[in-house]
């Protein structure tokens with residue numbers, strides 16, 4: 001039994017039936033809730049904010065993985081902790097003092113994640129990899145669900161995995177964007193630990209079964 005994780009992205013849920021979709025994740029074989037917060041500045045889209053996360057947290061019975069696509073995320077670390085976030089991921093490209101941000105996230109009782117845009121080299125994380133609980137490799141340009149997976153991601157996972165091992169770190173690798181049954185197994189084979197899946201899960205005929213099949217396919 002392996003321990004590779006599935007994190008459905010609520011961005012692709014039906015917001016008019018949010019409680020239903022949260023309960024679906026609760027009863028499914030999914031491991032985490034992936035929550036995408038966008039500010040319309042760091043990325044060209046606005047998703048949802050604190051009141052919606054509060055509503056999700058009220059019903060969610062699993063680990064809450066919050067992905068901040070916002071500038072200057074330090075401003076909101078305490079608020080996300082108070083809203084029940086378990087993992088708080090900030091973008092490398094949005095932090096002038098990444099090490100300080102990571103310490104602050106941990107001081108607020110959360111695990112600390114760092115996301116990298118597709119153009120950002122994994123080597124840039126070497127000097128703080130031992131302080132990072134999870135690296136989220138973006139396999140699409142952040143801002144929207146339903147985009148095509150960028151093939152270069154396979155190579156980046158291998159580079160990141162090597163870096164983690166070289167530095168003796170205990171850092172998970174998460175892949176976010178364009179994940180489907182077509183690439184899931186190869187992503188895991190390259191070294192990924194957590195797969196985020198939005199459209200592939202929520203736009204399918206039977207989301208719960210899609211999660212089950214995806215989970216089984218990466219835990220053989």
Ligand code: DX5
Nearest residue numbers: 009142143145146178198199
């Ligand atoms: C994109 C978000 C993703 C998104 C993934 O900026 O970070 O989490 O919801 O959606 P899919 O799986 O549809 O690519």
Ligand code: ZN
Nearest residue numbers: 036067176196
């Ligand atoms: Zn995300």
